[in-house]
Amino acid sequence: MLDEATRGLPPADRRSAFTNAPMGIALTTPAGVLVDANPALCRMLSMTAEVLHGQSVLDLVHPAGRAGASQAHATLLADHSQPMRHETRLVHADGEIAVQVTASWVDGTSAGEPPHLVMIVEDITDRKALEARLLHRSLHDPLTGLPNRLLFHDRLQHALERGSREHTPTSVLIIDLDDFKTINDTLGHPTGDLVLVAFAERLQTVLRASDTAARLGGDEFGVVCEHTDRAHAELLVGRLRDALQDPLVIEETTICLTMSIGIGLAEGGADPAHAHPQVVREADAAMYATKRLQR
Template sequence: MVAVLSRKNLQKNILPIKFHTITMGKNGKDRDKEGKFTQMNGKVKLLLAGQKIVGADEEAAQYFGLTKDELIGRSWSDIFPPELMGEKEIKHFEEKIKSASEGEVLRFLWTFRRKDGGVFDAEVILEPGNVPDGGFVKASIDRICLPKSSEELYEIFAHEAPLGIYILREGRFVFVTPKITECSGFRAEELIGRHALSLVHPEDREKTRLAAIEMLKGKRTAPYEFRIITKTGNLRWIMETVIPIYFNNRREVLGNFMDVTDHRWAEDTLKEREERYRSILEHIEDGYYELDIKGNFSFFNNACLRILGYPREELSSLHYLTLTHEDHREETARIVDRVIKTGKSDRLFNWLIKRKDGFLRHIDATLTPIRGKDGNISGIRGIMRDVTEQKKAEETITYMAYHDALTGLPNRLLFNDRLNVALERARRNKHKLAVMMLDLDNFKEINDTLGHEVGDQLLQGVGNRLRGRLRKGDTVARMGGDEFMLLLPEIKQQEDALIVARKIIDSFLRPFFIDSKELRVTASLGVAIYPDDGEDFDTLKRKADLSMYAAKETGKNNYCLTQLRQAN
């Protein structure tokens, strides 16, 4: 099934804005051809020398809400937002200025601050100042569209448009806006991958298909109308148009529809709809069912029989709890009873049932009260869908979101979460913990000489070896590249962490065997202890990182403790 085009996916696939740092050589030729910037305003110019702004045009002053006299003489760090730019970022900018003053042309994105506190992103080009005395750098600054503009566009597109908009690939939904879900009653994830014609009333499907084909071929311009069956079994009149588009380099169909039910139906049509209601249900893909006031199945369609796995004669008068897994019976009964007592619709999002053949399936079922002529509740009706495969897919996606695809180790997100939890526990129980930063020595040479495939296999081997050196409750995570972080959430004393550090460094004395080749690689390790070296998340990670670099500076293949580094 095609993934749901959520807000993030829409920005990624429908409204792509690609941001890359572009570094130019001394001849000004791009080294990265993928950078794309959406321009808003013309460029403005600054002249920099060392830490100071020594020249500016009037437009540049206006950019920052200053007069030209106010801008000239300032440190360029004054026009950076302090909450976003720390020492590391300022040092990074200094290095870029130095490279530009030595003849290199650089192009990149940066964040600036106006005098009134407003913040904006801009494309910056740094190049030599061509001043006889040298040491000057020209800066061209051009404001750009922020990535959040696509977020704002999505909000307008998805929530304010009066039309339902969708994209079809081979007749199946790959994108729907909230208006579609609002009209049909199905959630977006229930529609994605579903054939569009399955929503259409069986009597209208053929004429709807033909009308769509005519419009796609340019033989029809007038919208066409048809009926759909909503998730609750109701009928809605839809007016629709479609056009062919190219999306992700494939021919797709972009459609929009408007609910025109109120214009098509009057009171005299309601009775006719109810008479045909049950026959329609036999043609929909989802299961439709009705329970009497006691909870026994009183009506169901063929799809319901297929989902539950019971023959018609056995399901008739069968109580819903009979096929409910024993672990879910109490919660399921509570929700059903609540619908009957309150008269309010509800939902069983994860109804675990046991089919006739013994297999367990996860069911998503709606619960809507049925009222008799006297207005009293006489039972429950609803739509059910087997979501077992979807649930498995969601579990897989969740796993992938928190684990590194190459090594299977926890990724940065999961490591950060575990470190925060460990810090809270350490504060509460007043015990120590250790954070370690590990970086392979000369890993780039292996990649360059033996290829990335060998490098990837080496990283997998390193991940396995590190995992084997830790206790069950410890964590090793790949942070990216050849950088790993380790968390020992509970240690009694500093020496406990150093013992582990020694074992890890010593473990690299054994070679790695990849494709019958013997590879030897060493590592540098930095260690920070809570609370000795810091009491918060950022401080511990930063000090472990600094200690790791100190280990590299002392000859690599070594570990360094923050306190020892500071003492030296």
């Protein structure tokens, strides 16, 4: 930490290191009251050192993060031997920033310097935004923007766990577009991609806020319907078929799209570990049965 890195330097050099450091640095009392802030931290927070002086660091933390920051602070006070590292968000006049705070305890000196904390504050807003984009990309289909198969199964697991606790049914729809290969073969894959995007948009217009639609791969889609019995799942199927009554118009080409849909049902209170694969298999089998009847 700063005190360790500058130990043995003359006071003027230590002050220069504090002032010119590229990262934010705060000196606080053991209770977390700001005693001094370097220019980098002032710029980060859009506040002067005079305004920051005397404020509690916790007052700068976003309300949603104060409990976690308070716990991290308590951990440091309980064990002075280990630096504390904690990610949180700080608020300022222009909004908020994501930061990583690394804090260490500094004992008082024989010269009369009281015990205090040194906090290194790093702005990680860009890094967290990149992480969020990468996470979104890993869980969503890049073409339609819908959740992908991985997120579909995660949402299904959560729905089944809730249904087990609250004894409510969960329905799954598996949807396959009919003769999609013909669209790709006759109109080309770029047009086929636009059809998938247009269908995803139609699908989302009929869903409730609690439903999760996903692209499972190719022209196969799935929907997780929480707190939904078979009768209500069939109503959703009816709304989706109504939504496809109007042909799609893709680059001046009119396409009449049909689909095969299967419904799977997990009764309320079912064991999620057993119900998860079973409800998907049931919906998948029902979808293929429907497709065979339509041939």
